[in-house]
Amino acid sequence: MSREGEFLPIYTDKEGSAGLIAAQHVGVLGYGAQGRAHALNLRDSGVSVKIGLYASSPRIALAQKEGFEVCSVATCAQTCDLLACMLPDEIHAQVYTKEIAPFLQSGQTLLFAHGFSVYFKQIQAPEGVGVILVAPKGPGYALRENYQQGSGLFALIAMQQNNAQHNAKELALSYACAIGSGRVGILQTTFKHEACSDLFGEQAVLCGGLVHLLENAFNTLLEAGYPGELAYFECVHEIKLIADLIYHKGLARMQEHISNTAEYGGLVSGTKLVDAQSKARMQEILGRIENGDFARAFMQEAKQGYTHLRARQSALQHSPLETFGAHLRAHLFK
Template sequence: MAKIYTDRDASLDPLRDKTIAVIGYGSQGRAQALNLRDSGLDVIVGLRPGKSWELAEKEGFKVYRVDEAVKRADVIMMLIPDMVQPEVWKNQVEPHLREGMTVDFAHGFTVHYGLIKPPEFVDVVMVAPKSPGAKVREEFLAGRGVPALVAVYQDYSGRALDTALAIAKGIGATRAGVIETTFKEETETDLIGEQTVLVGGLMELIKKGFETLVELGYQPEVAYFEVLNEAKLIMDLIWRYGITGMLERVSVTARYGGLTVGPKVIDDRVKENMKKAAERVRSGEFAREWVEEYRKGMPRLQKLLEDTRSHEIERVGKEMRRLLFGD
């Protein structure tokens, strides 16, 4: 049974009288920095010169170069993209770490796969909100929070979990609930879920459904509504009420058809393919492939993006969204 922490299990005390340096001011960086400051904590931002620097200053933060922010801080929050982290860590973070500091990550990728190897004299924790940054901020302002995962990779001080829970409380996550995990579990489940369901699997399911309808002679515009537009409506029902709750809220015909035909389409062969994809994540093969792709300038990724942009569902979808939403 998972260990779940809520507001009553966490205190901001481990962060009081400490300076928190948020490295990065993108989606997560901005949201978490603002939430922590609104929780009464001392927050500075570490950045490279650019638009993010200007925005952070405009929103009232003291902004420094990354190395200078690390020197001034007690807690470091690495909220820059995974593939950027190793170089920034090596050149601007690690040389300035002091004994007893805490380093927090929002995703375990770089640590789990050895791209970053923290020194033994710091606490290393993870607070991973299960939501984009904009939602982290929106829910906080509404007096709520988004769920998060929390993990301790290295407990030098003996109080690393308390600090991680304080961060989770500061960004509002303990209002919703924080599940204790490990860097390994968070990283691998995140990648497997993205690849097999949330991004890869869902995208391919929609595309294949669209292609099937069009190849059978149905109008592309009608096919778009059936397999893409309505997918959001069904997903909203599942998110709010669960799978059974969704089934109870669709027509009896949809219920019967879905339950009898769905397992024939998404069958055990698909599950086996998912397991193969999962094994590539668990073995580190995917991480090695992605790191190499990134170092080459991401040519394969760019080609795949172009292929997706040129798919008929994107052409039809652009026109449908223009009519529906004025995009």
């Protein structure tokens, strides 16, 4: 367990060798949220990049318009030193088996932006092929925007195995610096810690706990007869104001910026909602992530055409929360 006062070292551009990644031919597989940002930042840092996509991808035209050579994943695997796997996590295994593994040679490197497929053993690269992680802490558009503004996004790096020629850590640091993360900070972790903490944060807080909290709070006010507009402002819209305070000042100093009434109310009611039982359920969620149950369920969901995900998206889209939200956002963000 990390102890207070024991911090991980934070690497920056000073520790990353720009020459190392600049000497590699990089194939960025996928041109979505992460792939596009990685490719553009790498190229602006002087790295030679081509894009690997499937033949009917609608993103081929965009990548070509933005000046990239686009080819198949298999061609990238045959011609590039480093393959940055910016594909949806649940298809890594099938693309790897069909289009990468048959061509892999000792000295090449596979790079991931999330540890899912490596930690949950969807992919097991042969000896002599490097396996590294460079995971920016934020979405692709922020990675690109920050880079263009002369800054970057914090990134995590991890090393599973060296390739036959290069030290995995030096390569990961060099790549992280080339996408701009060396301008702010790079933390070294493991595939397990990145994969599991990232999934846990999404499930317990960002995309699970928080979303369902907002939805239930909104519905509680609506069902008690309060106007939907008020319910939306109080339980959904204002989350940004608190999130911004936490982002810039942290939890403790956020409290200094809210009223005593809000602070006292938060204290007496927050602990009623999130109590020891909620913590026990969080531990259960973490356990299901660590033992691979979540990964297996997600792969099954993908295999069955994402039926639960599609149903949830449709229900949310047609919910009163979205109806009132869309109505208010049309006035707020004209």
